[in-house]
Amino acid sequence: MDKTIIKTLFNIIVALTLLSYFIASFAKPKVIPQMAPSETDKNFCVTCRNVKPPRTHHCSVCGICVPKMDHHCPWLGTCVGYHNFKQFFLFCFYQALVGAVYGPQVVKYAFFSPDETLTMSTGGQVCYYITNVLALPIAVALFPLSARIMVQLYNNLTTIEMMHDKQTRYPFYGIKRKDGNKTLTPNEYDMFWLANAK
Numbered sequence: 253m254d255k256t257i258i259k260t261l262f263n264i265i266v267a268l269t270l271l272s273y274f275i276a277s278f279a280k281p282k283v284i285p286q287m288a289p290s291e292t293d294k295n296f297c298v299t300c301r302n303v304k305p306p307r308t309h310h311c312s313v314c315g316i317c318v319p320k321m322d323h324h325c326p327w328l329g330t331c332v333g334y335h336n337f338k339q340f341f342l343f344c345f346y347q348a349l350v351g352a353v354y355g356p357q358v359v360k361y362a363f364f365s366p367d368e369t370l371t372m373s374t375g376g377q378v379c380y381y382i383t384n385v386l387a388l389p390i391a392v393a394l395f396p397l398s399a400r401i402m403v404q405l406y407n408n409l410t411t412i413e414m415m416h417d418k419q420t421r422y423p424f425y426g427i428k429r430k431d432g433n434k435t436l437t438p439n440e441y442d443m444f445w446l447a448n449a450k
């Protein structure tokens with residue numbers, strides 16, 4: 253079978269992974285204009301001395317307020333929020349696909365058909381094993397993470413909001429209203445799944 257199409261597709265996904273990684277990593281959150289707080293403003297960032305718009309949180313690592321903050325990502329070296337959530341999701345999803353292709357290769361090479369693989373130098377073999385051994389846990393970790401982000405996109409919720417007990421809607425299951433003994437609060441950002449994802 254001609255594997256050119258599969259190889260081309262795979263390399264396109266690898267290129268897209270790198271592209272989304274760099275865009276997500278270098279994107280900067282929108283700067284919040286300086287606003288005078290009103291008497292009733294509960295959303296005030298004492299560090300930035302500025303009003304925090306809804307869904308904005310202060311990141312102590314970045315030292316700024318991040319609109320629609322999801323979390324601070326040590327892998328990207330920046331915050332994930334309104335400015336790069338799409339690229340963050342695409343990076344996780346593409347990387348999971350890449351990991352799923354690379355991961356099984358190490359098993360194949362180590363146990364089943366070492367002769368099929370090209371002859372490699374010692375350095376080449378070390379790189380081969382490191383890449384493929386790393387790919388397994390990456391795929392195992394990133395598939396559930398991608399699924400979780402898809403639920404977030406479906407609901408228009410950030411990780412922080414989900415941790416703060418917002419009701420979450422699941423496909424085929426419906427709205428989860430309770431978590432153990434806790435009653436979850438309704439999700440006021442829900443605009444139905446297509447608009448949520450957009």
Ligand SMILES: [Zn+2]
Nearest residue numbers: 297300310317
């Ligand atoms: Zn702040």
Ligand SMILES: [Zn+2]
Nearest residue numbers: 311314324331
């Ligand atoms: Zn941050």
